[in-house]
Amino acid sequence: MGLWIVNILIVSVGKLKEKYLKLGIDEFTKRLTVYAKIELVEVPDEKAPEQLSELEMEQVKQKEGEKILAKISPDTYVIALAIDGKMKSSEELADSIDKLATYGKSKIAFVIGGSLGLSKEVLQRADEKLSFSKMTFPHQMMKLILLEQVYRAFRINRGEPYHK
Numbered sequence: 204m205g206l207w208i209v210n211i212l213i214v215s216v217g218k219l220k221e222k223y224l225k226l227g228i229d230e231f232t233k234r235l236t237v238y239a240k241i242e243l244v245e246v247p248d249e250k251a252p253e254q255l256s257e258l259e260m261e262q263v264k265q266k267e268g269e270k271i272l273a274k275i276s277p278d279t280y281v282i283a284l285a286i287d288g289k290m291k292s293s294e295e296l297a298d299s300i301d302k303l304a305t306y307g308k309s310k311i312a313f314v315i316g317g318s319l320g321l322s323k324e325v326l327q328r329a330d331e332k333l334s335f336s337k338m339t340f341p342h343q344m345m346k347l348i349l350l351e352q353v354y355r356a357f358r359i360n361r362g363e364p365y366h367k
């Protein structure tokens with residue numbers, strides 16, 4: 204594990220409403236502060252009623268995408284969460300984070316899309332696309348799962364015990 208301070212930024216779309224998810228997110232954020240500087244940023248979602256045309260859906264994603272990109276500095280390594288991205292084991296994610304930190308990429312942003320997903324501009328900016336399975340998770344739940352996996356990654360890299 205590199206000795207660099209790793210800055211983890213998680214950018215997501217929309218305000219977290221569910222209390223049960225908030226509790227979990229707060230818990231893993233707190234646990235992670237031992238290992239990294241962690242920042243969670245929520246950008247406002249665009250109104251997306253049921254009956255949107257393809258074009259309108261693209262516009263929603265584009266507007267949300269602009270707000271996401273505005274939060275990410277140019278020297279940040281961006282990992283976009285996408286269903287069709289690359290799947291990794293927890294050990295592989297841990298290794299990726301370790302290598303990024305070791306080779307001087309100490310700013311890592313994970314990006315989670317809104318209900319319609321991420322814009323092509325965000326996906327183009329991303330250095331990699333990470334999939335958590337072929338299943339679709341609600342974005343707020345995705346944030347909790349991501350935080351747990353990032354926490355797990357740091358525990359793995361430190362050789363610290365964590366339940367299997």
Ligand SMILES: C[S@@+](CC[C@H](N)C(=O)[O-])C[C@H]1O[C@@H](n2cnc3c(N)ncnc32)[C@H](O)[C@@H]1O
Binds near residue numbers: 337
């Ligand atoms: C409700 S999902 C969006 C679903 C949208 N139809 C799509 O295909 O992207 C909201 C966000 O959660 C993340 N997400 C949901 N399921 C995921 C998965 N299995 N792997 C990676 N990211 C996922 C993605 O960032 C996605 O943009």
